[in-house]
Amino acid sequence: MAVENSKVLIIVNNWGIEETELTRPLRDLKAAGAKVTLAATTLDPCETVQHDRYEGETLTPDARLSDVQAADYDLLVVPGGTCNVDRIRVNEDAITLAQEFAHEGKPIAAICHGAWLLVNAGLVAGKTAAPCRYIAADIENAGGHYVDEQLHVDDANGFKLITSRKPDDLDYFVGAIKDALK
Structure with a gap:
């Protein structure tokens, strides 16, 4: 598979998404030729x-x-986005999607608060x-291991988990997503 032949799903709540943590992966992956769906x-x-406090861009979901x-x-x-993930981490559809990706051995990329969804989905135990x-x-209490790094990629437990801390890490985060799709 190549980036230009890949299909990427980005999942969000309709409010409170950290702007660049949505727009950078969305636009960078589309520019690389991936078919990206915003759900x-x-x-x-x-x-x-x-x-988490100033008005950002408004996008239309697919x-x-x-x-x-x-x-x-x-x-x-x-x-990420505190309010975004605080809501989707209790959304049954979002939880089920994350679990299905992991159980099918497909990569999951979560930035900033995005990993909160994975805590609620029961997917961080044994992961860094x-x-x-x-x-x-929350990561530690769910059986995972937290590290303060710009990017961490973990292949334990049958699926690749790509995580980064904040918008400043987006170059590393998007790069790792592209690498996972190659």
Whole structure:
């Protein structure tokens, strides 16, 4: 598989997504030739924020979380944004999607608070992850190991987990996603 032949699913809530953690992977992967689907809780516009508090760009989702299936995609991306992930981590469709990607051995990329979804999905036990420091205790309490690194890629437990801490790490994060699709 090559990046230009890959299908990537990005999942979000419709509000509170950290702008660059959504727009950089979305646009960079599309520019590299990947078919990228943005799935949200509803088909309402997705309102992003900058630094969890300033208004950001608004994007239109392609599908609802309830209408997509892991079997149709090669890789899952979970952007951060505290409010975004606080809501999707309790969304049954988002939890099921993450579990299906992991059980099918497909890569999951989560940046910043994005790994919170994986905690609720029961997917971090035995994994090492580098999310934002604010959820380090959540990772550890769920049986994972937290590291403070720009990028960490973990292949344990049958699926590749790509994690990064924050927007400053996006070059590494998007690069690792592209590498996982090659």
